[in-house]
Amino acid sequence: MRLIYFIPLLLCFVVLSANAAGKSAFINPAIILEQAPQARAASRALEKEFKQLEADLRSRAIKIQEREKNYQKDSAIMSAAQRKKIEGEIIQEKRQFQFDQQSVKEDLQLRRKQLIQELQKLISDVIRSYGEKNGYDFIFTEGVAYASDSVNITEEILKELAK
Numbered sequence: 001m002r003l004i005y006f007i008p009l010l011l012c013f014v015v016l017s018a019n020a021a022g023k024s025a026f027i028n029p030a031i032i033l034e035q036a037p038q039a040r041a042a043s044r045a046l047e048k049e050f051k052q053l054e055a056d057l058r059s060r061a062i063k064i065q066e067r068e069k070n071y072q073k074d075s076a077i078m079s080a081a082q083r084k085k086i087e088g089e090i091i092q093e094k095r096q097f098q099f100d101q102q103s104v105k106e107d108l109q110l111r112r113k114q115l116i117q118e119l120q121k122l123i124s125d126v127i128r129s130y131g132e133k134n135g136y137d138f139i140f141t142e143g144v145a146y147a148s149d150s151v152n153i154t155e156e157i158l159k160e161l162a163k
Contacts, residue, residue: 022137025153029141032123032154033116036161042115049111053104057097064093126160 033039071086078086130153131139139153 023135024138024140025131025136025151026140027127027154027157028152029123032157032161033119035158036119036123038119038122038161042119046108046112046115050104050108057101057104060097060100064090064097067093123157123161127157130157130160 067090071083071090075083075086127139127141130136
C-alpha cells in the first residue's frame with residue numbers, strides 16, 4: 001500500500017530534479033579559440049610582430065653557414081693561429097646565435113600566452129553575456145564527455161564575437 005504512494009512521490013522528485021537542472025548548453029573552446037575573429041587578428045599581429053626578428057635570425061644562420069663553408073675551404077692554406085682565431089669566432093657566433101634564437105622563442109611564447117589570456121577573458125565575457133541574455137543556467141566548455149548538437153552553441157558564440 002505504501003508503495004502506491006511512494007511511486008508518484010518519487011516521480012515528482014525526478015521531474016523536479018530534471019527541471020532544476022535548468023537550461024544548459026555546450027561550447028567547444030578549441031573551435032572558439034581557432035575561429036574567433038579576435039583570435040585570427042591576434043595571430044596575424046603576433047606574426048607581424050616577430051616576422052622581422054625571425055627573418056634576421058634566418059639571415060644570420062645563413063651567414064654563419066657561409067662562413068663555416070669558407071673556413072672549411074680555406075683552412076688548408078691558413079696558419080694554425082688563423083685557423084684557431086676563425087674557429088673561435090665561428091663558435092662564438094654560433095653561441096650568440098643560439099642565445100638570440102632562444103630569446104626570440106621565449107619572447108614569442110610569452111607574447112602568445114599574453115594574447116591568449118586576453119582573448120580568453122574576452123571570450124568568457126561574451127559567453128557570460130550571451131548566457132544571461134538567452135536565459136542559460138549553465139554553459140559548459142571543457143570536461144564534457146558528450147554534448148548533442150542541440151545544446152552546442154559554439155556557432156552562436158562565434159557570431160557574438162564577430163560583432
